[in-house]
Amino acid sequence: MKRQKKRHYLDISEGTNVLFNIILIILSILAVVPFIFVVIISFSDEASIVSKGYSFVPERWSLYAYKYILENGADILHSYGISLIITIVGTLIGLALIATYAYVISRSTYPYKNFFTIVALIPMLFSGGLVGNYLVVARLLNLKNSIWVLILPLAMSPFYVFVLKSFYRTSIPDAIIESARIDGASELRTFLSIVLPISKAGLATIGLFLTLGYWNDWYNAMLYIDEQALIPIQYMLIRIENNINFLSQLSSQQGIVSEVTRNLPSETVRMAIVVLTVTPIACVYPFFQKYFVGGLTLGAVKE
């Protein structure tokens, strides 16, 4: 009877709560265990993997993979650097493009706002497809094997423009802009010194979406990059996988393990690269999750 009283009348029963918790614990484990498994593999001893396969409890632990990357993995670290550069530069350029464009279409008094809105809307409905994109980027703009090909195509997206536009609409009162105009501030000045500072939360959301998009991108590199010096880390992982597939086919056909196979990153090193690729996201995202959630919710807000 006492327990009954303690319960809030809107709550589910204790039994149901336990059941829900069990289901959610299972789902949570499923979500994070593959990553933990890969972390364990990366800290396993190579020999025990060769004899026993991947295991949650390796026979012997080892720091070999990480030492190897630090000492011999110049190209891996270089790719890591490329990913960092495109992520930082891309996020900044993307934010600049999206923040300005979204601001202009958010201004209710701007007479051409419908035109600019439609310009951003059509790409959401219709795209030229792979061939059109490839020919424009590679043949017309000549961006093949240029770092800009990893930055520019991802800088803007109609979806982000509309999310930020909703944000401006809900958080910037027309009166503020009006008063700045009366004070004689130019449009650019109003935007830079009044609109941007009060839009930090919205910009943070879009910035995080962009950061994630750049860090996780491999598609543009796969299409446009052949040069070793410009390979981002995600594409590096694809290349390693391709080389291993290719060489294992070759060696199984000819019955030899070539010298090249031995120089490829070992199992543990490959998994260590994966860990290094995921770690920045895994460390940062729990703290920024609310911005993502905020952004997704904003996307649903209609004016």
Added chain:
Amino acid sequence: MWTRFKKNFGLTAIALPGLIWFILFSYLPLIGIVIAFKDYRISGGFFESLLSSEWVGFENFKFMFATNDAKIMVRNTLLYNVFFIVINIAVPLFIAIMISELLNKQGAKAYQTMIFFPYFLSWVVVSYFVWAFLSPDRGLINRLLESLGMDGVSWYSEKKYWPFFLTFFNTWKNLGYNIVIYLATIVGIDRTYYEAASLDGASKWQQVKHITLPQLRSLVAVLFLMAIGKVFNSDFGLFYQVPRNSGALFPVTQTVDTYVYRTFRVIGDIGMSSAAAAFQSIVGLVFILVANYVIRKIDRESALF
């Protein structure tokens, strides 16, 4: 008119960099649709090639109705999407309700954070995760099978498992995202509905059935129709990276997007790939317009335009 333009020049100038981006990266590529109706040959510069290539009408599209490859990719794309739509709408709905009803709110937050995690990974990374489990000689699954005295399976050449695998991976990666979308709406439901229902003696289950679910109905409709609009698209990374480009799996992993990529980048056939891409764009547009029309009928507020 000129004075109006001059008066608003400040704002127009601010939008200019974005406008240029849209022209370069969204509008010029629409030429791809034109190329689908041409026998594209490279001769000189970009525009020269485009102008000097001959019109061939629907010649490039013929293969789509003649070859078995085309049938397989269309079938796969549509079937996977049907499964993905149903699962990605129904499963997160129930889990979001569970999370919102939990008594331990701290736990709810922790679960949500963990379930959201896979969404932040790239398919390339996921393909390595999958490899750790499915690798024929080192993978965890085969080692478990062997320790139970069973034979290992060469997962990357047995196509019968992959429709299940791909559906599972897709659900796994997107579950957290879809939960967030539902939770945003559930949190916004007016608490007084529940209080009133509870005073009238409604059980928790009745409250969920008669308050929460009806409140989510228009969101479900919108999600459903948005997904229908993309029924001809597929997640390239899921179908290309996760099966490790394994030829033996093509009958169950080839979709329109992987087909376009392979014919264009591997075989180099501009005609067929641009035709498939154009077909995808045009069918996609029709589906989106129809979906939007239906959304407007159901709930004006939720329509895209």
